Amino acid sequence: MDKSRYYQPSGTAPVGGIISGMVTALAVAFVLGGLYGIIDHYNPFIYINFLGALMLGAVSGGVVRWRVSQGKIRSRAIARLMGLAAGVASLYCAWGAYLTALFEWEIIVVDPIEMFHFIDGVAQVGAWEMKGARPTGMALYSIWAIEAGVVFFFAYNAALDNEIPYCEECNEWTTSKLTNVHVPLMEATTLNEDLETENYEPFLANCSQPVVDAEHLVVTVNGCENCDTHYLKVDRVKPKSDGDGVETKVVTPWLKTDGQLLVDLQVRIAQAAAAAPPSAIEKLVPDAPPAEVDPKDAFES
Numbered sequence: 001m002d003k004s005r006y007y008q009p010s011g012t013a014p015v016g017g018i019i020s021g022m023v024t025a026l027a028v029a030f031v032l033g034g035l036y037g038i039i040d041h042y043n044p045f046i047y048i049n050f051l052g053a054l055m056l057g058a059v060s061g062g063v064v065r066w067r068v069s070q071g072k073i074r075s076r077a078i079a080r081l082m083g084l085a086a087g088v089a090s091l092y093c094a095w096g097a098y099l100t101a102l103f104e105w106e107i108i109v110v111d112p113i114e115m116f117h118f119i120d121g122v123a124q125v126g127a128w129e130m131k132g133a134r135p136t137g138m139a140l141y142s143i144w145a146i147e148a149g150v151v152f153f154f155a156y157n158a159a160l161d162n163e164i165p166y167c168e169e170c171n172e173w174t175t176s177k178l179t180n181v182h183v184p185l186m187e188a189t190t191l192n193e194d195l196e197t198e199n200y201e202p203f204l205a206n207c208s209q210p211v212v213d214a215e216h217l218v219v220t221v222n223g224c225e226n227c228d229t230h231y232l233k234v235d236r237v238k239p240k241s242d243g244d245g246v247e248t249k250v251v252t253p254w255l256k257t258d259g260q261l262l263v264d265l266q267v268r269i270a271q272a273a274a275a276a277p278p279s280a281i282e283k284l285v286p287d288a289p290p291a292e293v294d295p296k297d298a299f300e301s
């Protein structure tokens with residue numbers, strides 16, 4: 001596999017994008033973290049609180065994911081770090097609000113040293129009871145550590161989106177030109193060799209044929225709005241062995257092409273559609289799969 005033919009994020013992370021992203025993340029941390037802390041204090045059901053921790057992490061990271069796209073950040077590491085930082089900020093605000101509520105709103109807990117002092121105090125006497133047990137000390141710290149882990153894990157992971165190619169020349173994200181077009185199966189190695197050497201005809205001929213097997217390929221094309229840079233991605237879908245849905249695997253990660261391939265593809269896809277109505281494909285793939293697989297996986301396999 002000639003890696004130079006495939007999209008690789010440049011790793012660029014504009015400082016303005018990082019700052020504005022973190023400002024949004026801090027605002028969300030203040031509101032949602034604060035809300036979570038207050039609910040934690042007044043709500044005695046620990047299960048609901050753990051569900052809240054999961055949501056707090058997922059939303060904190062999700063907001064970062066949106067801001068990473070807006071801020072044109074092409075570094076996966078920076079996106080994840082921002083997600084993690086958003087998770088830490090949310091949990092910090094949650095603790096501040098929890099302790100403030102615990103002291104019946106007479107003091108507002110902001111200072112970190114004061115916060116750790118108060119947390120340790122709560123750990124000595126316990127925070128809640130479940131089935132007659134009142135965890136204190138290390139037992140309670142362990143539960144808090146799990147709660148923090150849940151928030152951080154979901155924030156870290158939610159911060160990263162499925163990869164969309166970026167046009168470095170025009171300084172813009174590419175946009176979707178063809179989404180989830182179903183075509184018959186082709187042998188992966190030959191397909192990639194053909195595509196890398198721009199021998200497109202076997203692939204195009206295949207795309208003009210109707211899909212008859214449940215295991216087949218799904219074609220996606222993204223293109224730059226300002227230049228001829230296009231990227232083609234091909235995934236393979238097949239029904240899961242337990243019959244529950246389909247599994248998707250990247251066959252061709254974002255391969256750099258041009259606008260002509262998109263035009264040629266559209267012609268052949270129209271031929272295939274004329275040969276078999278789209279409803280035939282819907283029967284093959286009951287839940288038409290979004291190809292939500294990290295393209296990097298294709299390099300690793």
Ligand SMILES: [Zn+2]
Pocket residue numbers: 167169170171224225226227228229
């Ligand atoms: Zn461009």
